[in-house]
Amino acid sequence: MSRMRLTQQEADPIGGITAAPIVAIAAIFAFAVSIGLTVAHWHEVGSPLAAVLGIVLVGGAGLVAATSAAPSHAPFTVDRLWLVVALAVGAAIAEYVSTIGANRYLYDDFGSIVIGMLILAVAPYCTWVSLLLAGVLAAGVLSILVVGSAATTMTPAPIGTLIAVNSAAVLALSAAAAGYSYAIVDETLAWQREANRAALQRDAELRAGIARSVQQSQVSVLGREVLPFLAGVMTADRISVADADRARELAEALRRALKAGIESTWLDDLAATVRMSRGIPVVIHDPTGGAADLADDQRSALTALVSWLGEASRSAAIRVDVASEPPRRRIGIVTEHGASPPSRRELDRFAAVARAVSMGAEVDVTSENVSVELTHVAD
Amino acid sequence: MTLGLPGHLARDSLSRALAHAGHCAAWVCLGIAVIIGVIGATSSGDPAGWTGAVLSAVMAVLLLLVARYPTVTLTLIYLVAGTGTVLAVTVLVMDPAYRFETTNNVILALPRVALILVGGAGAGSVLAITWAALGYGLGEAASFLGAALAGGVWSPNIAAAMAFGILVVVRTFDGVSRRSDSRRETGLHRASQQTRELAIRHDYELRATARLHDTALSHLVAIAAAGSGPVDERLRDGIRADLGLIVGRDWAADHGQGPDTDGAIGRAAGAAPTTISPVSDDDAPTLEQAFSTAANAGLDVRMTGDLAVLGLLGPARAAALDAAVAQCLINVARHAGVGEVELAIGFGSGDVTVAVMDSGVGFDEREVPEDRIGLRTSIRGRIEQEGGIVRLWSTKGVGTTVVLTVPEGGE
Numbered sequence: 181m182s183r184m185r186l187t188q189q190e191a192d193p194i195g196g197i198t199a200a201p202i203v204a205i206a207a208i209f210a211f212a213v214s215i216g217l218t219v220a221h222w223h224e225v226g227s228p229l230a231a232v233l234g235i236v237l238v239g240g241a242g243l244v245a246a247t248s249a250a251p252s253h254a255p256f257t258v259d260r261l262w263l264v265v266a267l268a269v270g271a272a273i274a275e276y277v278s279t280i281g282a283n284r285y286l287y288d289d290f291g292s293i294v295i296g297m298l299i300l301a302v303a304p305y306c307t308w309v310s311l312l313l314a315g316v317l318a319a320g321v322l323s324i325l326v327v328g329s330a331a332t333t334m335t336p337a338p339i340g341t342l343i344a345v346n347s348a349a350v351l352a353l354s355a356a357a358a359g360y361s362y363a364i365v366d367e368t369l370a371w372q373r374e375a376n377r378a379a380l381q382r383d384a385e386l387r388a389g390i391a392r393s394v395q396q397s398q399v400s401v402l403g404r405e406v407l408p409f410l411a412g413v414m415t416a417d418r419i420s421v422a423d424a425d426r427a428r429e430l431a432e433a434l435r436r437a438l439k440a441g442i443e444s445t446w447l448d449d450l451a452a453t454v455r456m457s458r459g460i461p462v463v464i465h466d467p468t469g470g471a472a473d474l475a476d477d478q479r480s481a482l483t484a485l486v487s488w489l490g491e492a493s494r495s496a497a498i499r500v501d502v503a504s505e506p507p508r509r510r511i512g513i514v515t516e517h518g519a520s521p522p523s524r525r526e527l528d529r530f531a532a533v534a535r536a537v538s539m540g541a542e543v544d545v546t547s548e549n550v551s552v553e554l555t556h557v558a559d
Numbered sequence: 560m561t562l563g564l565p566g567h568l569a570r571d572s573l574s575r576a577l578a579h580a581g582h583c584a585a586w587v588c589l590g591i592a593v594i595i596g597v598i599g600a601t602s603s604g605d606p607a608g609w610t611g612a613v614l615s616a617v618m619a620v621l622l623l624l625v626a627r628y629p630t631v632t633l634t635l636i637y638l639v640a641g642t643g644t645v646l647a648v649t650v651l652v653m654d655p656a657y658r659f660e661t662t663n664n665v666i667l668a669l670p671r672v673a674l675i676l677v678g679g680a681g682a683g684s685v686l687a688i689t690w691a692a693l694g695y696g697l698g699e700a701a702s703f704l705g706a707a708l709a710g711g712v713w714s715p716n717i718a719a720a721m722a723f724g725i726l727v728v729v730r731t732f733d734g735v736s737r738r739s740d741s742r743r744e745t746g747l748h749r750a751s752q753q754t755r756e757l758a759i760r761h762d763y764e765l766r767a768t769a770r771l772h773d774t775a776l777s778h779l780v781a782i783a784a785a786g787s788g789p790v791d792e793r794l795r796d797g798i799r800a801d802l803g804l805i806v807g808r809d810w811a812a813d814h815g816q817g818p819d820t821d822g823a824i825g826r827a828a829g830a831a832p833t834t835i836s837p838v839s840d841d842d843a844p845t846l847e848q849a850f851s852t853a854a855n856a857g858l859d860v861r862m863t864g865d866l867a868v869l870g871l872l873g874p875a876r877a878a879a880l881d882a883a884v885a886q887c888l889i890n891v892a893r894h895a896g897v898g899e900v901e902l903a904i905g906f907g908s909g910d911v912t913v914a915v916m917d918s919g920v921g922f923d924e925r926e927v928p929e930d931r932i933g934l935r936t937s938i939r940g941r942i943e944q945e946g947g948i949v950r951l952w953s954t955k956g957v958g959t960t961v962v963l964t965v966p967e968g969g970e
Contacts, residue, residue, distance in 0.1 A: 192564050194747060195573070198736045205728060213721075287665045293721070300725075303580070340598045345665045348591045349718070352584040352672065359583030363576035368564055371572070375565075375748075379755060406775055413782055414798040418789050427782035434776050442936055446757040453753075476754065483757070484750035533747065 207242025315354020649705025895919025
C-alpha cells in the first residue's frame with residue numbers, strides 16, 4: 181500500500197495505540213487555550229453566548245478526538261477527523277461571531293491554533309494527505325472570517341497579510357501533522373522492506389532446518405510400523421495373505437494420519453509450540469481449517485495474542501475456536517485465568533492491533549476468564 | 560510484512576519523524592514570513608518587506624540543509640543565522656510605523672517558531688528538547704536586543720512559548736511512552752517471524768505429505784492389491800528405491816527436480832520398468848515424470864500442444880506441475896478403467912495449462928471418500944502452492960477432464 185493511503189495506526193499499530201494519551205493531552209490543552217484566550221479578549225466579546233458556544237465546541241472537538249483515539253475505539257477512521265475539524269471550525273466561527281465588529285487583534289483569537297492543535301494530535305491516525313487537506317480547508321474558512329474582521333484590526337495591513345497571519349498557526353500545525361504522518365509511515369515501510377529482505381535471506385537457512393525436522397517427524401511416523409514392514413516385504417520371497425491384509429491396514433492408517441496432517445493448519449502448529457514451551461493446554465477447534473484464510477498480518481496479530489496469553493502465567497488454559505459464518509469468520513479465544521491474569525487495558529492493545537489488520541475485535545474479561553472475539557471476512 | 564516498528568528502531572524512527580514534523584511547520588512559518596514580506600514590499604512599497612522575505616528564505620534554505628544533513632555544525636549554523644534573522648526582523652518590525660505595541664506579535668513569532676523547530680543533530684527526546692530550548696532562548700535574547708535597538712517594548716512571545724511548550728510535551732511524552740516498552744511486551748515483531756516460520760513449516764508438511772502419499776502409500780496399496788504370492792521384482796526395486804529416497808535424503812526439501820520413483824501402480828500392473836533420468840538444469844523442463852508414470856502404468860498418452868511452453872516455468876514450478884500431472888495419470892490408470900489418456904498443453908494470458916482427459920468411468924468428486932488424498936494433496940495441493948488452480952469436470956460413464964493451470968515464472 182502506498183504512503184498516501186497508510187496511517188501510522190495501520191503501519192505501526194503499537195505506535196498508534198501508544199499515541200492515544202497525547203490526543204487527550206492536546207484536547208485538554210486546546211480547551212484551556214480557548215478559555216484562556218476568550219478571557220484575554222473578553223473586552224471585545226459582544227455576544228457572550230457565542231463565546232461560550234465556541235469554548236463548548238472546542239471541548240466537544242477535543243472529546244471526540246480523545247475518545248476516537250482510545251484503543252477501545254480503534255481504528256480511528258477518517259470521518260472522525262472531519263468531525264473533529266468541523267467542530268473546531270465551528271468553534272472558530274462562534275468565536276468570530278462573539279467578537280464581530282470589535283476584534284482588534286487576530287493574534288489573540290484561538291480558532292487557528294485550536295484547529296491546528298487538534299489536527300496535529302490526531303496525526304498518528306490519519307494519512308498525511310487528509311491532514312494537509314483538513315488544514316488547508318480550515319485555513320480557507322478562517323480566511324473568509326478574517327476578511328470580516330479586517331476593518332476593525334488595530335494594525336493596518338493589506339488583506340493578504342491578514343489572511344496569511346491568521347492562517348499561520350493552522351497551516352504550520354497541519355504541516356507538522358502531515359509531515360509526521362508521512363515520515364513515520366515512510367520509516368515504518370522502509371523498515372518493513374528491510375525486514376522482509378532479511379527474512380527472505382534467512383528463509384533458506386530456516387527452510388533447511390525445518391525440512392529436516394519435518395522429515396524426521398514424518399519418518400518417525402512411518403518408521404514406527406510402515407518402514408519395517410516395507411523393508412520386510414522387500415527382503416522376503418513371498419507376500420503372504422497376512423502381509424496383504426497388514427498392507428491394507430497400514431495404508432488406511434497412513435491415509436488417516438496424512439489426512440489429519442493435511443487438515444491441520446499453522447494455528448495447530450502454534451498451539452503445539454505454546455503447549456510445549458509454556459506447558460499449558462492449548463486447544464484448537466477449527467473443523468474447516470479456517471485459520472488458513474488469515475492474511476500474514478492477521479496471523480501475526482493472532483500469534484502475538486495467543487503467545488502473549490500463554491506467557492507469564494496469564495492463562496491456565498487456552499481454547500481457540502474458528503467458526504465460519506459466511507461471509508464472516510469468527511475466531512474466539514477463551515482462556516482460563518492463570519496466576520496473573522491479563523487486564524482489559526492490556527488486551528485492548530491487542531484488540532487495536534487486530535483492528536489495524538482489518539479484523540473486528542471484542543474483549544471481555546470476567547473474574548474467571550478472558551474472552552477475545554476476532555472476526556474477519558475471508559477473501 | 561511485519562507489523563510496525565520493532566522496539567530497537569522506534570526511538571530513532573520516531574525522533575526523525577517528529578523532527579520532520581517540526582521542519583514542515585517551520586517551513587510553513589518561514590514561507591508565510593516570505594509571503595508577508597513580499598506583500599508588504601509590493602503592495603505598500605516597503606523595502607523592509609524585501610529584507611524580511613530574503614532573511615526568512617535564507618533561514619528556510621539553511622533548515623533544508625539541517626534536515627538533509629543533521630550535523631552539529633549545520634545545526635549551530637542554523638541557530639546562529641536564525642538568531643541573526645530574529646534580531647534583524649525585530650529591529651524592522653518594532654519600527655513605530657507598524658504600530659506593534661510589544662515583541663509579542665505574530666510577525667515576530669514566525670522566525671521565532673522556526674528557530675525552535677530546528678530538530679537538530681542526534682536522536683532522542685533529551686537532545687531534541689535541548690536544541691529547541693537553545694532555539695527558544697536565542698530567539699528570545701535576539702528579540703530582547705532587537706527591541707532595545709529599535710526602541711520598542713520587549714515582551715515574551717506567547718506563540719513562540721506555545722510552540723516550545725508543544726514540542727516539550729510531545730518529546731517528553733514520546734520519551735516516557737517508549738519506556739513502557741509496549742512494543743517488546745506485545746511481541747508483534749517476534750510473532751511475525753514466528754508466523755513466517757509456521758507458514759514455511761506447514762508448507763513443508765504439505766510437501767512431505769504429498770511425497771509420502773506418492774511413495775510409501777502406493778507401495779502398501781500395491782502389496783495389498785497383489786495378494787499372496789512371490790514378490791514382484793519391480794515392486795521390490797520400487798520399494799528399495801523409495802526407502803532410499805525417504806530415509807536417505809532431505810526428501811521434504813526436494814522440489815521435485817530430481818528423479819522421482821513414483822508409479823508403484825504401474826509396476827504393480829505389470830508394465831515394463833522405466834529408467835527415469837533427472838532433468839538437468841540446462842534442459843528445458845518436460846513432463847518426464849508424467850510420461851514415465853504413464854509408461855509404467857501402461858497408459859497410452861496422446862499429446863497435443865507444445866511441451867516447450869514448460870520452459871516458461873521455473874524448475875520447481877515445472878516439477879510441481881509434472882508431479883501433479885503424473886498423479887492425474889496414476890488416477891486414470893487406477894480408477895478410469897481405460898488404457899488411453901489425452902494431454903493438452905497450452906499457454907495463454909500468462910498461464911501454462913495442462914489438461915488431462917480420459918473417456919473412463921468418471922466419478923462424482925463429492926463421492927470421493929474423505930480419506931482419499933491423491934486429488935487433494937498431490938494434485939490440488941501442489942498446484943495451489945505454486946499459485947495455480949485445478950479444475951475438474953467428471954461425468955459418470957463419460958469421462959474426466961482435469962485442467963491444471965499455473966502462472967508462468969516461479970522458482
